[in-house]
Amino acid sequence: MTSDNSEFRVGLLGHGTVGGAFAELLPRHAERIERITGLRPSLSGVLTRSSGSFEEILAGSDLIVELIGGLEPAREYVLAAMRAGRHVVTANKRLLSHHGEELWELARAEGVQLRFEAAVAGVVPVIRVIQESLAGAEIDRVHGIVNGTTNFILSEMARTGSTFAEALSEAQRLGYAEADPTEDVDGSDAAAKMAILARLAFETPVHIDQVRYDGIEHIQPDDLEYARELGLGLKLIGTAERIDGGLSVRVHPAFLYPGHPLASVGGPFNAVTVESEAITEITMSGPGAGGPQTASAVLGDVISAMIPPASTPAAAHRLEIVQDVVSAFYLHLEVADEPGVLARVAQVLSDHGVSVKSVVQKGLGDQARLVMVVHPVLESRFDAAMTDLAGLSQLLRAPPRAIRVIEEEFA
Ligand SMILES: NC(=O)c1ccc[n+]([C@@H]2O[C@H](COP(=O)([O-])OP(=O)(O)OC[C@H]3O[C@@H](n4cnc5c(N)ncnc54)[C@H](OP(=O)(O)O)[C@@H]3O)[C@@H](O)[C@H]2O)c1
Numbered sequence: 233m234t235s236d237n238s239e240f241r242v243g244l245l246g247h248g249t250v251g252g253a254f255a256e257l258l259p260r261h262a263e264r265i266e267r268i269t270g271l272r273p274s275l276s277g278v279l280t281r282s283s284g285s286f287e288e289i290l291a292g293s294d295l296i297v298e299l300i301g302g303l304e305p306a307r308e309y310v311l312a313a314m315r316a317g318r319h320v321v322t323a324n325k326r327l328l329s330h331h332g333e334e335l336w337e338l339a340r341a342e343g344v345q346l347r348f349e350a351a352v353a354g355v356v357p358v359i360r361v362i363q364e365s366l367a368g369a370e371i372d373r374v375h376g377i378v379n380g381t382t383n384f385i386l387s388e389m390a391r392t393g394s395t396f397a398e399a400l401s402e403a404q405r406l407g408y409a410e411a412d413p414t415e416d417v418d419g420s421d422a423a424a425k426m427a428i429l430a431r432l433a434f435e436t437p438v439h440i441d442q443v444r445y446d447g448i449e450h451i452q453p454d455d456l457e458y459a460r461e462l463g464l465g466l467k468l469i470g471t472a473e474r475i476d477g478g479l480s481v482r483v484h485p486a487f488l489y490p491g492h493p494l495a496s497v498g499g500p501f502n503a504v505t506v507e508s509e510a511i512t513e514i515t516m517s518g519p520g521a522g523g524p525q526t527a528s529a530v531l532g533d534v535i536s537a538m539i540p541p542a543s544t545p546a547a548a549h550r551l552e553i554v555q556d557v558v559s560a561f562y563l564h565l566e567v568a569d570e571p572g573v574l575a576r577v578a579q580v581l582s583d584h585g586v587s588v589k590s591v592v593q594k595g596l597g598d599q600a601r602l603v604m605v606v607h608p609v610l611e612s613r614f615d616a617a618m619t620d621l622a623g624l625s626q627l628l629r630a631p632p633r634a635i636r637v638i639e640e641e642f643a
Contacts, residue, residue, distance in 0.1 A: 243293030430472035491641025
């Protein structure tokens with residue numbers, strides 16, 4: 233395939249934020265990469281919407297880097313490149329969370345590498361660590377802050393007391409949020425990344441449709457304020473964990489106590505915590521996005537692909553996907569100024585087996601609020617209690633609000 237013994241030709245699909253940064257990075261590091269690998273990489277062609285031919289780029293390349301994004305034509309190009317015996321490097325979480333099994337199966341069949349470090353948590357080397365460094369540990373749980381936009385917004389709301397809309401426009405002004413931030417703030421971007429992490433950590437195929445997710449659009453500034461008094465900080469947390477012999481993968485806002493390793497990860501940073509009996513807990517953190525940062529993770533994959541052996545995920549076995557899980561909750565009730573409200577609320581909670589861990593009562597009269605943290609309970613039970621609480625309309629001034637709490641603290 234190579235044109236001469238020492239040249240390694242890289243075909244680039246996409247020349248946007250990440251592709252453009254990659255095209256600048258590759259020639260700058262070519263000499264150093266030649267010293268490491270014995271091969272000198274060069275860009276053999278670039279495809280955009282308006283220029284370049286995929287067939288010509290493929291024919292003239294030893295490896296294809298896919299930085300177009302989205303499902304098609306990225307899927308078609310990645311499949312064609314692997315069928316033609318080329319290694320592929322991609323940063324495309326959407327593609328892998330929808331079609332990962334098809335792509336990995338073809339990579340195994342063709343004996344080529346499909347590398348995707350930049351698809352999850354940007355430059356944080358979480359894929360490599362789970363696939364290679366922790367291959368000897370049975371992983372019990374992965375928690376991740378895998379979306380920098382939402383982490384910035386929540387950090388900003390906590391720091392300044394601003395509303396979600398105000399913090400979002402600040403994120404857009406600083407370049408941490410897209411003009412259309414929907415997939416970030418509704419949790420679906422994080423869900424795609426957690427589907428990929430879960431697949432690797434638990435060797436179970438996870439399609440994005442099997443990941444339950446919630447966004448941060450509904451978070452109110454006073455939730456952050458009151459929770460701080462209970463010692464809690466809010467993050468958008470992705471979780472993949474073994475439960476009852478199955479696997480639960482989900483993304484939702486969750487409160488953390490300060491001892492949790494993800495509690496101090498602020499601003500646009502990403503971080504992933506891996507837990508296993510063998511290793512206790514490992515946390516990796518760093519920039520989760522940005523052209524040059526992501527491009528450097530892509531280039532790391534290119535270099536790895538130039539040096540065997542391959543590290544395509546092994547064929548999957550299957551854990552059952554679990555949807556109803558146990559969680560602690562923060563509960564916020566705007567209550568009417570009437571006697572017996574607390575007793576009535578406590579009765580509803582106890583009817584559903586929900587027990588209160590801590591409670592603060594705020595304000596008086598028209599401002600009265602009950603803010604509490606409840607002990608871990610099956611989500612379906614808590615949801616039923618929420619439905620009954622919402623029915624106490626004469627005692628509440630607004631619908632009840634709840635956010636999950638992750639209880640663990642690590643010494
Ligand atoms: N941006 C980040 O910080 C970041 C971080 C981690 C992962 N990623 C992932 O990296 C990938 C690229 O993201 P990006 O932000 O660089 O995207 P982008 O700025 O929108 O760039 C996309 C590039 O792909 C080209 N393209 C789009 N559709 C095409 C088609 N049908 N045929 C040929 N070329 C096409 C575009 O061509 P034109 O130039 O002609 O428009 C553009 O050059 C995505 O999978 C994304 O999820 C991005």
